[in-house]
Amino acid sequence: MKIYNTLNKRKEEFFPQSVGHVSMYVCGPTVYNLIHIGNARPMIVFDAFRRFLEYKGLEVNYVSNFTDVDDKIIKKALEEGVDPTVISERYIEECKKDMEALNVKPATVHPKATEEIPEMLALIDELVLKDHAYVAKDGTVYFRTRSFKEYGKLSHKNLDELEGGNRELLVSGEDQKEDPLDFVLWKPKKDGEPYWDSLYCQGRPGWHIECSAMSRKYLGTTIDIHAGGEDLIFPHHENEIAQSEACSGVTFARYWMHNAFLNIDNKKMSKSAGNFLVLRFFMLSAHYRSPLNFSDELMDAAKNSLDRIRTCVDKLQHAIDMSEGSMLARNEYSIIEGMTQFKMNFEEAMGDDNNTADAIAAIFDLVKYININMIEVSTKEGFKRMKEMLLMLCDILGLIVEKKPEVLDEDIEKLIEERQQARKDKNFAKADEIRNKLLEMGIILEDTREGVTWKKA
Numbered sequence: 001m002k003i004y005n006t007l008n009k010r011k012e013e014f015f016p017q018s019v020g021h022v023s024m025y026v027c028g029p030t031v032y033n034l035i036h037i038g039n040a041r042p043m044i045v046f047d048a049f050r051r052f053l054e055y056k057g058l059e060v061n062y063v064s065n066f067t068d069v070d071d072k073i074i075k076k077a078l079e080e081g082v083d084p085t086v087i088s089e090r091y092i093e094e095c096k097k098d099m100e101a102l103n104v105k106p107a108t109v110h111p112k113a114t115e116e117i118p119e120m121l122a123l124i125d126e127l128v129l130k131d132h133a134y135v136a137k138d139g140t141v142y143f144r145t146r147s148f149k150e151y152g153k154l155s156h157k158n159l160d161e162l163e164g165g166n167r168e169l170l171v172s173g174e175d176q177k178e179d180p181l182d183f184v185l186w187k188p189k190k191d192g193e194p195y196w197d198s199l200y201c202q203g204r205p206g207w208h209i210e211c212s213a214m215s216r217k218y219l220g221t222t223i224d225i226h227a228g229g230e231d232l233i234f235p236h237h238e239n240e241i242a243q244s245e246a247c248s249g250v251t252f253a254r255y256w257m258h259n260a261f262l263n264i265d266n267k268k269m270s271k272s273a274g275n276f277l278v279l280r281f282f283m284l285s286a287h288y289r290s291p292l293n294f295s296d297e298l299m300d301a302a303k304n305s306l307d308r309i310r311t312c313v314d315k316l317q318h319a320i321d322m323s324e325g326s327m328l329a330r331n332e333y334s335i336i337e338g339m340t341q342f343k344m345n346f347e348e349a350m351g352d353d354n355n356t357a358d359a360i361a362a363i364f365d366l367v368k369y370i371n372i373n374m375i376e377v378s379t380k381e382g383f384k385r386m387k388e389m390l391l392m393l394c395d396i397l398g399l400i401v402e403k404k405p406e407v408l409d410e411d412i413e414k415l416i417e418e419r420q421q422a423r424k425d426k427n428f429a430k431a432d433e434i435r436n437k438l439l440e441m442g443i444i445l446e447d448t449r450e451g452v453t454w455k456k457a
């Protein structure tokens with residue numbers, strides 16, 4: 001299996017450091033608003049890759065954070081006159097709902113920055129002790145960038161070129177940094193801001209230290225894959241490497257994967273983005289390292305393509321319902337066997353740096369093959385095998401192509417009532433069970449202040 005590693009700017013053979021296990025960290029959103037469809041791109045493309053690794057039998061420890069302490073969150077909290085946690089919790093919930101609708105698997109752990117402050121401070125303490133960081137008069141802690149000799153290795157930037165920009169600040173004394181390249185690890189609170197006690201001052205962490213600390217806590221000092229959007233390469237990921245490696249002395253992340261941007265007009269991930277499952281298909285039809293334009297026309301085209309797969313699945317289901325025979329007929333063996341080629345093409349594409357575009361092409365080749373060869377098949381078993389193969393490949397990409405049986409509103413309401421009763425009875429296992437049952441029916445519950453509402457995924 002190959003991964004394009006931003007660190008070395010080439011595709012490299014991928015092997016996890018511990019056999020059978022993969023540790024993967026994907027930088028998550030800052031939760032000050034609803035996520036926009038650009039944010040959905042890394043969620044979807046790395047989720048597809050994770051599913052493929054799991055399909056290959058690897059156990060993936062997948063960590064994706066929520067950045068829940070940030071200037072924008074604080075600003076919004078002030079505007080609304082509420083505590084910042086009200087804002088962050090609201091948008092974490094919204095983000096989780098969006099992920100569910102996009103069929104993005106929940107991470108093994110979704111750490112929140114505000115709950116990991118001790119780990120961040122521990123890392124900062126170690127950096128200060130090792131002289132990789134220093135404390136300014138007002139209690140700000142800075143990373144001493146030049147003390148990390150390999151700074152720039154991910155973004156392929158040269159330290160002296162980088163230096164240029166902010167030199168005037170140092171000369172005019174407006175900046176308390178030793179060097180313009182130094183960046184903040186910990187900063188003092190301002191009035192009305194959330195803060196934590198520390199050796200340095202009452203304050204809060206810089207953004208970069210959050211990911212270094214959370215990654216270390218949940219995945220260890222060296223992880224297999226670190227991923228995110230390409231805008232994060234510099235300075236965020238470059239700074240993560242500097243902090244983590246200056247502290248541990250060993251490699252922080254062995255493979256760096258970055259998705260290209262989705263070009264959009266800040267379109268929010270609400271209904272305006274159309275059908276979530278079509279959006280997922282649309283994102284996966286392109287290579288994750290290619291820029292992608294979003295438009296309603298392209299979404300329509302994606303819907304039509306996805307419908308071609310769905311129609312094929314429907315046809316197979318119909319044939320299964322109408323036929324008999326639990327064994328393949330003699331002529332069917334070679335037809336079923338013939339599908340292996342498409343599975344191999346699919347796997348080859350996914351194993352070649354998460355090439356979901358080619359993987360989807362392999363699915364379409366399979367659809368075509370099934371459409372042509374279905375006439376030769378007569379047994380239930382034959383149709384079943386065809387459907388299973390098609391669904392299996394779609395499932396690796398997290399594409400849902402099977403129609404759910406129509407559910408009646410009154411059945412849903414009845415289940416919701418049962419769930420409410422179960423919660424009143426403190427039978428949370430039963431309540432969760434009902435929630436999951438509804439989810440399987442494609443119904444997403446929302447607990448709001450006004451009560452429980454529901455929507456179709």
Ligand code: AMP
Pocket residue numbers: 027028029030037038039040041042227228229230231232259260261262263264
């Ligand atoms: P942010 O909340 O801005 O830190 O972004 C969360 C994730 O979404 C990061 O991995 C970003 O790189 C990614 N991202 C943000 N905007 C886009 C976009 N337009 N296209 C693709 N990825 C994006």
Ligand code: ZN
Pocket residue numbers: 027028211236
């Ligand atoms: Zn990060």
